[in-house]
Amino acid sequence: xxxxxxxxxxxxxxxxxxxxxxxxxxxxxxxxxxxxxxxxxxxxxxxxxxxxxxxxxxxxxxxxxxxxxxxxxxxxxx
Amino acid sequence: xxxxxxxxxxxxxxxxxxxxxxxxxxxxxxxxxxxxxxxxxxxxxxxxxxxxxxxxxxxxxxxxxxxxxxxxxxxxxxxxxxxxxxxxxxxxxxxxxxxxxxxxxxxxxxxxxxxxxxxxxxxxxxxxxxxxxxxxxxxxxxxxxxxxxxxxxxxxxxxxxxxxxxxxxxxxxxxxxxxxxxxxxxxxxxxxxxxxxxxxxxxxxxxxxxxxxxxxxxxxxxxxxxxxxxxxxxxxxxxxxxxxxxxxxxxxxxxxxxxxxxxxxxxxxxxxxxxxxxxxxxxxxxxxxxxxxxxxxxxxxxxxxxxxxxxxxxxxxxxxxxxxxxxxxxxxxxxxxxxxxxxxxxxxxxxxxxxxxxxxxxxxxxxxxxxxxxxxxxxxxxxxxxxxxxxxxxxxxxxxxxxxxxxxxxxxxxxxxxxxxxxxxxxxxxxxxxxxxxxxxxxxxxxxxxxxxxxxxxxxxxxxxx
Numbered sequence: 001x002x003x004x005x006x007x008x009x010x011x012x013x014x015x016x017x018x019x020x021x022x023x024x025x026x027x028x029x030x031x032x033x034x035x036x037x038x039x040x041x042x043x044x045x046x047x048x049x050x051x052x053x054x055x056x057x058x059x060x061x062x063x064x065x066x067x068x069x070x071x072x073x074x075x076x077x078x
Numbered sequence: 079x080x081x082x083x084x085x086x087x088x089x090x091x092x093x094x095x096x097x098x099x100x101x102x103x104x105x106x107x108x109x110x111x112x113x114x115x116x117x118x119x120x121x122x123x124x125x126x127x128x129x130x131x132x133x134x135x136x137x138x139x140x141x142x143x144x145x146x147x148x149x150x151x152x153x154x155x156x157x158x159x160x161x162x163x164x165x166x167x168x169x170x171x172x173x174x175x176x177x178x179x180x181x182x183x184x185x186x187x188x189x190x191x192x193x194x195x196x197x198x199x200x201x202x203x204x205x206x207x208x209x210x211x212x213x214x215x216x217x218x219x220x221x222x223x224x225x226x227x228x229x230x231x232x233x234x235x236x237x238x239x240x241x242x243x244x245x246x247x248x249x250x251x252x253x254x255x256x257x258x259x260x261x262x263x264x265x266x267x268x269x270x271x272x273x274x275x276x277x278x279x280x281x282x283x284x285x286x287x288x289x290x291x292x293x294x295x296x297x298x299x300x301x302x303x304x305x306x307x308x309x310x311x312x313x314x315x316x317x318x319x320x321x322x323x324x325x326x327x328x329x330x331x332x333x334x335x336x337x338x339x340x341x342x343x344x345x346x347x348x349x350x351x352x353x354x355x356x357x358x359x360x361x362x363x364x365x366x367x368x369x370x371x372x373x374x375x376x377x378x379x380x381x382x383x384x385x386x387x388x389x390x391x392x393x394x395x396x397x398x399x400x401x402x403x404x405x406x407x408x409x410x411x412x413x414x415x416x417x418x419x420x421x422x423x424x425x426x427x428x429x430x431x432x433x434x435x436x437x438x439x440x441x442x443x444x445x446x447x448x449x450x451x452x453x454x455x456x457x458x459x460x461x462x463x464x465x466x467x468x469x470x471x472x473x474x475x476x477x478x479x480x481x482x483x484x485x486x487x488x489x490x491x492x493x494x495x496x497x498x499x500x501x502x503x504x505x506x507x508x509x510x511x512x513x514x515x516x517x518x519x520x521x522x523x524x525x526x527x528x529x530x531x532x533x534x535x536x537x538x539x540x541x542x543x544x
Contacts, residue, residue, distance in 0.1 A: 016506075016517060027284075031510065035282040036463060036518040039309060055313045059286050 004078045006048050007071065011064060014041040025064040049076050080229050081236065081271045082142045088273035091247065094132050095277045095295055097287065102132055104273065108143070110136050110189055115144030117187035117194050118171050121205060122146055123426070125163070127174035127181070128258040129153045130278045133192035135257065135266060137173040142232075147205055147426075149212040149224060150258035153178065156512060166222045166422040168199035203423040208430065212420065213260055213359050221471060225359045226417040226428070232267060234413035235362035238384040239268040242367050243353065249274040249324070252297035254283065254306060259464070261329050264363035265301055283309050289318075296322040303330030303464030305490060307337055316344045325351035325370070331461035331489055332452055335378035342373040356380035356452070361436050362414040365389070366450060379449040380442075387412035389450055391442060399444075405453055408442040411435050458538075461489045462519035475513070481505050484528045486538045492520035495541055499524040 001009070011022055015032040027033055033041070042058055045051070045067075051074040053061070061067050068078055085093075088104035095101050102110075114137050118124060124141055126148040128134050141148040149169065151160070157180035164172075172195045174181045176188075183195035208228040215225055239245070251269050253276065255262030269276050277295045281287040283306065292300075300323075302310070307328060326345065333341075338354060345352040351370035357363045366389060368381030383389040391399040391406035399406045411434055418431030441454040458469040469485040472492070476483045481501050487493040492515065496505055502522045509515050529540035 014518075032517050034516065035284045035309070036305070036516045038284050039312060040518045042312065055317065058313055059284060059289065 003049075003071075003076055007045070007068070007076075007078055010041060010044040010048050014044040022064050027062045045071075049074065051076065080142070080233055082139055085139075085270055085273070088247075091273050092250075092275040093270060094135055095250070095275055096132055097279050097281070097291060099295070100132075102136070107136060107139060111140030111143055114140035114173070114187060114189060114194060115146060118144070118146050122170040122201070123167060123205065123423070124148045125160075125167075125169045125172045125174070126150050126258075127153050127155070127172065127178055128256060129175060130253040130257060130262075130280050131175075131191070132278060133175075133190045135276065135278065136189065137192060137194075138257070138266075139270070141173075142210060147209055147211065148173070149214075150263065151214065152256055152258050152514070154514065155180075156514075158512070163222055164197065164199065167224075167426075168201065168203065168423050169197060170199070170201060171196055204427045206417070206427050206429060208417065209426060212426075213258065213263070215359050215419075215466060221468075222421060224420045226420055226426070227362055228417055228430070231362040231414050231416050234386060235264065235364060235384075236267045236271045238386050238412075238414070239264060239364055240272050241385050242369075243268065243325070243327070245269060245272045245274060247273040249298045250277055250296060250322075251275070252277040252288075252292050252295070252300045253279055254300045254302055255330075255464070259330075260359040260363045261301055261303070261357065261464075264357075265299075265327075267363075283313065292320065293322070298322055298324040299326060301327040301329065304328070304333045304337070304461075305463040307333055307341060311337070311340075315341075316347070320348070323348070323350050325353055327353045327355055329355040329357055329364070330464035332380075339374065339377045342370075342377065354379075354381060356450075358436070358438060360416050360432075361410055361412070361438075362416055364414070365410045365412070365436075365438070368449075372449070376445075376447075376449045379445070379451050381449060383410070383412070387414065389444075391444060402446040403443055405441055405443045407456055408438045408440050408450065408452070409435060410438055460487055460492055462492060463490060463516055465514065467492060467515060472509075472513075472515075476505055476508065479504070479508050481508075482528065484525075484536045484538070484541060486541050487520075490519055493541070494520060494522045495525045495528065495544065496522060497525060497528060 015037050057070050086108040090103045092101045093104045093107040128150050160180040172181050175191055176193050183197040185193045186196050187194040210229045211227040212224040251265050257263050277297050342352045353370055354368040356366040364384050366380045388411040390409045393406045415432045415434045415436045439456045440452045442450050442452045444450050460467050472485045482497045484495045505522050529537040
C-alpha cells in the first residue's frame with residue numbers, strides 16, 4: 001500500500017466515509033467527523049505511520065487536504 | 079429564596095461571555111430573562127432547546143425565575159424524537175433557535191437568534207407545585223422518560239456544589255458540556271448562583287477556538303467526562319500553557335485509576351486542582367466528590383458525600399453494610415434527590431416519590447476511611463462518551479426495526495451482535511440517524527446465533543470475546 005492509500009484508508013476506517021467523499025472532507029462537515037471521530041482519525045493515522053502528532057497539529061488538522069500538509073512535517077511523503 | 083430569583087443583586091458583574099467576546103451582565107441577563115418569562119405568561123410547560131449560547135441560558139433563567147417549567151433538550155435532537163416528545167408532553171411553548179428542525183407554532187417573542195413558539199397543544203394536565211425543571215436521562219436512546227426536579231432540589235444541590243468547590247465571584251467557567259446535560263447545567267447553576275461568569279462556546283476541546291477563548295477570557299475552570307480526559311491526554315495537556323485554570327472537574331462516568339493518578343500529577347505540576355465527582359440526573363446533579371487533597375492517596379475513588387448528603391451501602395437483602403471493603407448497592411440521601419420520573423404529561427402532577435432516598439443502581443464499596451469506590455452497575459447500561467445508554471433499550475429499538483440482536487460491551491464501547499450479517503448497515507444507519515450514540519462508540523459484530531439459556535434469557539457472558 002502506498003502512503004496515500006494508507007492515508008485515505010485511515011479516513012475511511014476511522015470515520016466510516018466513502019473514498020469519493022475524501023477530497024472535500026472537512027472537520028464537522030459530516031456527522032461522522034465530530035470530536036469523537038477526530039480522535040479516532042488521529043489515533044488511526046498515528047498507528048498507520050508510527051508517528052505522534054503535536055497538540056497544535058491535532059487541533060489544526062481540519063480537513064483532508066490540510067492534513068496532507070501536516071503529514072510532510074512528520075516525514076511522511078504522500 | 080430560590081437563588082435565581084435574586085441574581086440581579088450581582089448588577090453589572092459579568093454573567094455570560096460569548097464566543098465573540100460580548101459580555102452580558104447580571105442586570106441585562108435578568109431583564110432579558112424576565113421578558114421571555116413574561117411573554118410565556120403564567121406557570122406552564124416549555125420545551126427549551128439548548129445550545130451553549132446566551133439566548134439559551136437567558137431563556138432557562140427566565141423560565142426558572144417566573145415559575146415556568148422548562149424541559150431541557152439538545153439542539154441536535156432528531157426531528158422525529160422531538161415530535162414524539164411534543165405528543166407526550168404538550169408543552170405550551172418551545173424556546174428554540176430560529177430554524178430548529180421540527181419546531182412548529184406561532185412565534186410570539188424573539189430574543190437574538192431564539193424565538194418563543196406557541197404550540198397550541200391542549201393543556202389537559204397539571205403541574206405539581208414543587209416542580210421546577212425536567213431533564214432527560216437517556217437522551218441518547220430517545221426514551222421520553224424525564225426526571226422531575228424541584229426548586230428545593232436545584233437550590234440544595236447548587237449550594238452544596240458552591241461550597242465544596244469553593245466557587246467565588248471571580249471564577250469564570252468555560253463550557254465543555256451541553257447545558258441540557260445535568261453536569262453541564264450544574265456548572266451553569268453553581269456559577270450564576272455565586273455571581274461568577276460563564277464563558278459560552280459551542281466549540282469542543284478539539285477546536286482552536288476553544289483554547290483561544292479559554293486563554294483570552296481567562297477561564298478558571300471546566301468540567302469533563304472520562305472521554306474529555308482521553309482527549310486532554312492526546313492533546314498533551316501537560317505541555318499546555320493554561321495558567322488561568324484554577325481547577326478542573328471530572329464526572330459523568332468512572333475515570334480509570336491510572337488516568338486519575340496521571341491527571342492529578344499533571345494538575346499538581348500546573349498548580350491547579352483535579353476534582354473527581356460522582357452524580358446522576360436523579361440526584362439533580364452531584365452526590366459525591368473527592369477532595370483534591372485526597373486525590374492521590376485515594377485515586378480511583380469517587381470520594382465522600384457532598385455537604386448535606388449521605389452515602390451508604392446495602393446488601394442484596396436490603397440490609398445496611400457497615401464493614402469496610404464489602405460491595406453492595408450504593409444509596410444516597412439528601413435534599414437533592416429528585417421527585418421521580420415522568421413518562422408523559424399526566425405524570426407532571428405527581429408528588430415526591432423518592433422522599434430523599436435514591437437507589438443509585440451502582441455497586442460500590444467503602445474503605446476504612448469512609449471513601450467510596452464504584453465497582454460496577456446493577457443494571458445493564460453503559461456510559462458512551464458521558465451519556466447513559468441502556469443496553470436493553472438499544473436492543474429493543476433494533477428489534478422493532480426487525481434486527482435480531484444482543485447488546486453488551488464496556489463504557490465507550492458498545493457491542494451489538496446481530497444474527498444477519500447483511501443487516502449491519504441497516505443497524506448502523508438506524509443508530510446513527512435515530513439515536514445520539516456516537517458512531518465511534520459502538521461496533522456491530524456478526525454471530526450465527528444469540529446464546530440463550532434454557533429459559534430463553536440471553537447469556538451475555540457467552541458473548542464475551544466473540
